[in-house]
Amino acid sequence: MRILRNVFRRRLRAFLTIFGITIGVFALVVMGSMAEKINLLIDGGTRYYSDKVIVNDASTGMGEITTTPISVGRVQEIEGVEGVARASAGIYMLLDEEGGMSMGVPQGIIGGDFRNVGYEKFELTMADGRDLTPEDRGKAVVGCDVAKALEAEVGGTVALRGTSFEVIGIYDKTLTAPDNTVVISMEDVQGLLFAQLPAIVQQQVEPSQLATSITAYPEPGVDPDQLASTIEGAVPGVKATGPQAFTDQFKSATKIFNSIIFGVALISLLVGGLSVVNTMTMSVYERTREIGIRKAIGASHRQIVGQFLTESALIGFLGGATGLVLGWVTTLVVNTLMSSSGTVLFQLTPRLAIGAVAFAIVLGVGSGFYPSLHAARLRPVLALRYE
Amino acid sequence: MNDHETTDTETAKSEEGTDTMKAIVSVRDLAKRYQLGKENYVDALRGASVNVQAGEMVAIMGPSGCGKSTMLHMMGCLDEPDSGEVWVNDRRVDDLGAAATTKLLREEIGFIFQGFNLISTMSALDNVALAAQYAGRSRREAQSLAREALEDVGLAGRADHRPGELSGGQQQRVAIARALVNRPVVIMGDEPTGNLDSASSAEVIDMMREINLTTGTTFILVTHDPDVAEACDRVIHMKDGVVTHLEGPEVTSTNIPEPARRELAYAS
Numbered sequence: 212m213r214i215l216r217n218v219f220r221r222r223l224r225a226f227l228t229i230f231g232i233t234i235g236v237f238a239l240v241v242m243g244s245m246a247e248k249i250n251l252l253i254d255g256g257t258r259y260y261s262d263k264v265i266v267n268d269a270s271t272g273m274g275e276i277t278t279t280p281i282s283v284g285r286v287q288e289i290e291g292v293e294g295v296a297r298a299s300a301g302i303y304m305l306l307d308e309e310g311g312m313s314m315g316v317p318q319g320i321i322g323g324d325f326r327n328v329g330y331e332k333f334e335l336t337m338a339d340g341r342d343l344t345p346e347d348r349g350k351a352v353v354g355c356d357v358a359k360a361l362e363a364e365v366g367g368t369v370a371l372r373g374t375s376f377e378v379i380g381i382y383d384k385t386l387t388a389p390d391n392t393v394v395i396s397m398e399d400v401q402g403l404l405f406a407q408l409p410a411i412v413q414q415q416v417e418p419s420q421l422a423t424s425i426t427a428y429p430e431p432g433v434d435p436d437q438l439a440s441t442i443e444g445a446v447p448g449v450k451a452t453g454p455q456a457f458t459d460q461f462k463s464a465t466k467i468f469n470s471i472i473f474g475v476a477l478i479s480l481l482v483g484g485l486s487v488v489n490t491m492t493m494s495v496y497e498r499t500r501e502i503g504i505r506k507a508i509g510a511s512h513r514q515i516v517g518q519f520l521t522e523s524a525l526i527g528f529l530g531g532a533t534g535l536v537l538g539w540v541t542t543l544v545v546n547t548l549m550s551s552s553g554t555v556l557f558q559l560t561p562r563l564a565i566g567a568v569a570f571a572i573v574l575g576v577g578s579g580f581y582p583s584l585h586a587a588r589l590r591p592v593l594a595l596r597y598e
Numbered sequence: 599m600n601d602h603e604t605t606d607t608e609t610a611k612s613e614e615g616t617d618t619m620k621a622i623v624s625v626r627d628l629a630k631r632y633q634l635g636k637e638n639y640v641d642a643l644r645g646a647s648v649n650v651q652a653g654e655m656v657a658i659m660g661p662s663g664c665g666k667s668t669m670l671h672m673m674g675c676l677d678e679p680d681s682g683e684v685w686v687n688d689r690r691v692d693d694l695g696a697a698a699t700t701k702l703l704r705e706e707i708g709f710i711f712q713g714f715n716l717i718s719t720m721s722a723l724d725n726v727a728l729a730a731q732y733a734g735r736s737r738r739e740a741q742s743l744a745r746e747a748l749e750d751v752g753l754a755g756r757a758d759h760r761p762g763e764l765s766g767g768q769q770q771r772v773a774i775a776r777a778l779v780n781r782p783v784v785i786m787g788d789e790p791t792g793n794l795d796s797a798s799s800a801e802v803i804d805m806m807r808e809i810n811l812t813t814g815t816t817f818i819l820v821t822h823d824p825d826v827a828e829a830c831d832r833v834i835h836m837k838d839g840v841v842t843h844l845e846g847p848e849v850t851s852t853n854i855p856e857p858a859r860r861e862l863a864y865a866s
Contacts, residue, residue: 217719500715501717503715504717505728507674507709508709508729509703509705509780510700511700511732512700591676592676592677595711
């Protein structure tokens, strides 16, 4: 209570200083939450791709979301390459015909041939209903974010590219790509993909042969990156991408983004920190006489330093906690407002929340250190004369 | 009181016709120069020497700027002399380090100031308890001691009031309680009645005298107030940075060794 009273002796100044820290922590929390969300997506992607090789048509660009078909027939060719335990064809296509801008992973439709069962280690669990089986047709299992966007419920229907599907399940939140994905049978997704192909292409392909990628699962002990090179060498006309290439691509894409986000937030905090230095310096000058009194009645250097550091730490904490609460409310409101479009922009993680407040406290203590030391070194007799 | 004309140097040298008792505070040849600019300075002390014996109550008087407050601050380790010695309770204290000075201020010296110097955001109880807490007591113990000290000065009923809610006399009594709470051997007052009306002043003087007589705590009071001087055992007179004469018996220390060599700075 006494520390609080000391901090709020000059109410307006204390509020303004705390407000400065609040803005900094608010910026750190909001922008950090955005970075955390993207990092989680990247982590999920990295985990997903960590044990497999993705094979596309050779004309496909690196990391591109492609609908350039690759023939299902090539599954056997790829499976014949030494080191490949299993190959599985799949189709990924955007849910929205126009694609559109999206923060993070766009909403998509996916279908597979079920040949990956027993090889795929990226497990999805059900929040509601059941998962898709090879026999299901006209049925969909929906990722949790896209379920909100499509207002999908188990037992209801969703329209995918103009075709109605019965919703049989909703996946648990993964905080990564599957949250924005609808899974339907291979046959169904082949139909959707075929329908959007130009007529001239349609004449040349069989819908049942359509795929957009083939996933190759390495045999135990085979390095997937090495396997990607082997596949490219052995199978003509394909592009094989191993985990390292995905990781490198993800990291370079997020590195600059993260740097900008944290840079802006840190500048805000630096400004807040300077206002703490200013406040604490003013406080020391205003309380010079009090410091003299304290020293005259036996306060040690350490106790004087401790007193002022505690006050500056409290300023940091109050600013940090307020900034965290405001940031949390903002991310919650924005996420809720955007949930109708299936976009989750922010992910406030415990490490970010604790880190932001801890950083604000450290900032307060660091900023208060010089003024505290100055206070402790005042000669009592001079301090007592101070008016 | 005897009016014994002497000089500061004589005070230190004289052995005849003096009381030889234990000096609780002793200063020898204290000199202090305050630099006011590149070329201007003031010699606040120019070789002041005096002994104060345990259990007495003495006043230090003299015109403004004579160095009496400066000497008191050095006796109480709030300031350092340029040369000379300060002894408190058989220990030389003018060259103590920060930690030892802090310990001395906690355990052996209490201060009372003209402007009361209470912390305005704290209650009377907390102001007094703070000194006990600095002396290493737990908060609960410090509060208990502070209550006792406030009772001693007749302010138990005002313990929860902040300084702004108390009269000048009451504030000074809180300051006395704060000075008293760690049971120091000496309490030093710098114009303790300077901001008080005559009634409050009389109250405070009576209180200090009573504490002095009942507990044996030594009081050294810098004052312009003749009533304070009247209540004291002795009066030390100063002028131009030196002790000019004493009213009352001269006290020669038996417990503090003579220095091997005196460094007398700024002596005229």
